[in-house]
Amino acid sequence: MTAPPNETLTLLLIEDDAGDAFLVEELLSQADNPPKIIWVRSLAESRVRLTEDVQCVLVDLSLPDASGLETLEEVLSMAPHAAVLVLTGLNDSHVGVEAVAAGAQDFLVKQDVEARLLARAIRYAMERKRADLAHRKLVEAELLTKENSRLERGLLPVPLLNTGLVEHQARYLPGRRRALLAGDFWDTVQSPDGAVHVVVGDVCGHGPDEAALGVALRIAWRTLVLAGHTGNELLRTLDSVLRLERKSAEIFTTLCTVTIDPALGHARMHVVGHPPPLLIRGDEVDVVRNTPSGPPLGIFQEVDWSEIEVPLGDDWSMLLYTDGLIEATVGGGPDLLGTEGLLDLVHEQGGSIHLDRLIERVIELNRDTLSDDLATVLISRTPSGGEQR
Incomplete structure (x- = not known):
């Protein structure tokens, strides 16, 4: 996993299982430039800790105060400029596919996660998010240009x-x-x-x-x-x-x-x-x-x-x-x-x-x-x- 020069990635991990959270932290500590990880156990706690400094969010969809795609929708609403990866289990990997369709950049099956895969998934997710934001700005700019042109033409x-x-x-x-x-x-x-x-x-x-x-x-x-x-x-x-x-x-x-x-x-x-x-x-x-x-x-x-x-x-x-x-x-x-x-x-x-x-x-x-x-x-x-x- 890489970050811009002289910049450390800030990552929010939303995971109520301490063992899974520890595993993620251990795997990411092996990166060339380990990220700063903020660990929270619930959606309510994430609302407090999710600041503009957070560039990436790893979220488990089974939390004490939310579950399923409802969790993802809340996270996407709270972090519109951050890349979001969903953590799933083997039995609900199909939910990961639905999560990507709903707006997440990627999903990871917990049982398959290892250091290189996790670092690469985060890097790709951030690049996809940048591309999504750039495309959205381009579309907004084109719409604004068309609207301005119609306005100017009418004058x-x-x-x-x-x-x-x-x-x-x-x-x-x-x-x-x-x-x-x-x-x-x-x-x-x-x-x-x-x-x-x-x-x-x-x-x-x-x-x-x-x-x-x-x-x-x-x-x-x-x-x-x-x-x-x-x-x-x-x-x-x-x-x-x-x-x-x-x-x-x-x-x-x-x-x-x-x-x-x-x-x-x-x-x-x-x-x-x-x-x-x-x-x-x-x-x-x-x-x-x-x-x-x-x-x-x-x-x-x-x-x-x-x-x-x-x-x-x-x-x-x-x-x-x-x-x-x-x-x-x-x-x-x-x-x-x-x-x-x-x-x-x-x-x-x-x-x-x-x-x-x-x-x-x-x-x-x-x-x-x-x-x-x-x-x-x-x-x-x-x-x-x-x-x-």
């Missing part, structure tokens, strides 16, 4: 668009590994008057707290839009939500929110410390100028953010994005893509943007997956209308 936005005159694309790539949500967020809502509202935002930071805050801000934005609020009134309320929900006073949020009129020919926007949107009108591709409208949310109080008026025309596309798109590197070096580089990529595509191809090209230039969160929305109007995606 992702679904655009509310009733018109067939616009084409809508959105892509969302959290920088955190195995995450579905991040501090970046987006949403698109068409209000009852026919106006189309779009937001893209970025909570500073990359952890789960920032992801939760991003969800809170997105839902608050959608609620405010559906309630008829826009402009500085909406932004001040979002600023209040941010200050109430954030974990630290240093956390701020940048965002760009756009309201496109029901005729789809004119836009009003606020660029709040955020990268300016890209606008394509016919053959013209450029960023929206005269931005930002003011500082990010959460920095200063009582701020008035200036509104930007943007004529759109009959044939246009607008790309809103977070800085994860333009802070990708070029050629794997220190140079960032930037808005000028993004404009070049759009020109490469002939002025027509498809988000998947655009993001693939950015990743190709970065020579690696994007480490920052990314949220993008592309909304377009063409004379023949479009398709929502």
